[in-house]
Amino acid sequence: MLFEKSGLSEKESFFDMNLRVLHIVEGTSVDGPGLRTSIYLAGCNHHCPGCHNPDSWNPQGGEERTLDELMAVISYNEAPVTLSGGDPLQQPDGTRALIRRIKQELGYNVWCYTGYTWEEIAANPKLLEVVQELDVLVDGPFVQAERDISLRFRGSRNQRLIDVQRTLASSDPTTPTTIQ
Numbered sequence: 001m002l003f004e005k006s007g008l009s010e011k012e013s014f015f016d017m018n019l020r021v022l023h024i025v026e027g028t029s030v031d032g033p034g035l036r037t038s039i040y041l042a043g044c045n046h047h048c049p050g051c052h053n054p055d056s057w058n059p060q061g062g063e064e065r066t067l068d069e070l071m072a073v074i075s076y077n078e079a080p081v082t083l084s085g086g087d088p089l090q091q092p093d094g095t096r097a098l099i100r101r102i103k104q105e106l107g108y109n110v111w112c113y114t115g116y117t118w119e120e121i122a123a124n125p126k127l128l129e130v131v132q133e134l135d136v137l138v139d140g141p142f143v144q145a146e147r148d149i150s151l152r153f154r155g156s157r158n159q160r161l162i163d164v165q166r167t168l169a170s171s172d173p174t175t176p177t178t179i180q
Contacts, residue, residue: 017066017097018064018094020041020062020063021063022040022041022061023039024040025037026077026079031082031084032082032109032111036082036111037082039074040053041086041087041091041095042058043056043057043086045057045087046087046115052155067097071102079108082112082113087116088114089121089127099133112136112137113138114137118167136161137162139160140159142155160178161179
C-alpha cells in the first residue's frame with residue numbers, strides 16, 4: 001500500500017499532501033457531463049504537438065495548494081470533478097489522495113485526463129493505484145493528425161473515455177471498457 005511505504009498513515013497522508021495547481025474552473029461543461037469543477041494540475045512530459053495547454057508542461061508551474069484548500073472549493077461548488085492539466089498522473093501521490101478524499105468525503109463523480117494510455121497505466125502499479133477510484137479516465141496523448149472537434153470531451157480520435165470501475169471489475173482489466 002502506498003501509505004505503508006511512506007511511513008505515514010492513510011489519514012495523515014490525505015491531509016498533508018499538496019498539489020501544484022495551474023487553475024481551477026468552477027461550473028465548466030467542457031471537461032465532462034454537466035457542470036463540473038475542473039482542476040488543472042501542473043506538469044506534463046508528453047509534450048503533445050498541438051497541445052491546447054502547453055503552459056501546463058512545467059511541473060513547477062502554478063501554485064502549491066493543500067488538499068484541504070482544494071476540497072473546500074470542490075465542496076463549495078457541489079459538482080462533479082475533472083482533473084486535467086498538464087497530466088494529473090505526473091503528481092501521482094497527491095492526485096491519488098485527492099481522488100480518494102473526493103470519493104470518500106463527498107461521493108462525487110471524478111473524471112481524469114491523462115496522456116498515458118490505459119495499457120501503460122495497467123502495466124504500472126503506481127499509476128494503476130492512482131486511477132482505481134476514478135469514474136472515467138480520458139486516456140492517450142493528443143494526436144494532431146487525429147484531431148476531431150466533433151468528439152465529446154476529447155480532442156483526438158485516439159483518446160478514449162474509459163469506464164474505470166467496469167474495466168477494473170471485468171475479467172480482463174488490462175483491456176479498457178469504453179463509453180461513448
